[in-house]
Amino acid sequence: MRPKFLEADMEEKIALARELMEKCELCERKCGVNRLEGEVGFCGVKEARISTYFFHYGEEPEIIPSFTIFFSGCNFNCVYCQNWDISQFPERGEVIEPEVIARIIEGAYENGAKNVNWVGGEPTPSLLYILEVLKHVRVPIPIIWNSNFYMTRKCMKILDGVIDIYLPDFKYGNDECALRLSNVPNYFKVVSRNHKLAQKQGELMIRHLVLPNHLECCTKPVLDWIADNLGTDVYLNVMGQYRPEYKAMKFKDIDRRITWKEYEEALEYARKLGFRVRG
Numbered sequence: 001m002r003p004k005f006l007e008a009d010m011e012e013k014i015a016l017a018r019e020l021m022e023k024c025e026l027c028e029r030k031c032g033v034n035r036l037e038g039e040v041g042f043c044g045v046k047e048a049r050i051s052t053y054f055f056h057y058g059e060e061p062e063i064i065p066s067f068t069i070f071f072s073g074c075n076f077n078c079v080y081c082q083n084w085d086i087s088q089f090p091e092r093g094e095v096i097e098p099e100v101i102a103r104i105i106e107g108a109y110e111n112g113a114k115n116v117n118w119v120g121g122e123p124t125p126s127l128l129y130i131l132e133v134l135k136h137v138r139v140p141i142p143i144i145w146n147s148n149f150y151m152t153r154k155c156m157k158i159l160d161g162v163i164d165i166y167l168p169d170f171k172y173g174n175d176e177c178a179l180r181l182s183n184v185p186n187y188f189k190v191v192s193r194n195h196k197l198a199q200k201q202g203e204l205m206i207r208h209l210v211l212p213n214h215l216e217c218c219t220k221p222v223l224d225w226i227a228d229n230l231g232t233d234v235y236l237n238v239m240g241q242y243r244p245e246y247k248a249m250k251f252k253d254i255d256r257r258i259t260w261k262e263y264e265e266a267l268e269y270a271r272k273l274g275f276r277v278r279g
């Protein structure tokens with residue numbers, strides 16, 4: 001299938017993204033700062049900075065090799081972030097001209113990349129840059145949005161017609177855990193809404209990372225919600241590779257890896273709901 005961005009009116013998408021950044025409401029924090037004038041909001045992202053890019057072979061088998069581009073900065077502060085050295089330091093990384101990255105993407109495509117995978121940190125604060133890059137890409141490479149899914153509705157609308165595959169991390173089954181571990185308010189309503197929108201807008205591949213001691217409050221409610229609202233045919237990856245990183249050792253509930261028993265219970269729960277379980 002032809003990637004959506006090749007058919008999109010990129011100038012219009014860019015104009016809409018600029019509008020959202022004037023009083024920034026790219027994500028539901030809605031900081032209201034003028035990002036076009038260099039003001040920064042909660043995420044601290046001033047301009048799009050790329051920490052690294054490479055052919056990723058560690059993603060789901062269906063999407064590898066995935067040409068993955070990591071942005072510095074994030075609108076979440078997850079205390080267990082495995083990429084904290086880039087997600088929590090928006091000033092790190094390099095500013096690279098959109099045309100230059102576009103040529104690099106084209107080279108990756110010629111060398112066998114199946115897609116471009118925008119991630120971070122988080123891609124949302126760098127949406128305008130992503131659109132400016134895609135405006136210059138001339139090869140039919142599918143586009144992946146690999147995200148915490150805290151975008152506003154308006155941001156989702158801009159993504160519609162640009163993104164082929166949505167790859168969300170559905171982390172929490174309730175707002176309390178999201179606030180305590182990621183410093184994010186109003187998590188569940190926003191993220192679940194965006195899952196519904198994404199299912200209509202493109203392909204959806206959901207990831208859920210099982211956290212130790214969070215089966216009842218997070219894993220099971222997340223899986224229940226997905227089964228009830230998106231169906232059990234949706235692509236679901238229940239991930240067991242959590243390891244305590246960054247500040248996780250300060251939080252008793254998540255200061256260890258998950259046990260086999262916890263992981264098995266998560267997979268079994270998913271199977272019982274009717275999912276074809278990957279993990």
Ligand code: SF4
Nearest residue numbers: 024027030031041043
């Ligand atoms: S993208 Fe950054 S500046 Fe914009 S609303 Fe979200 S946290 Fe605030």
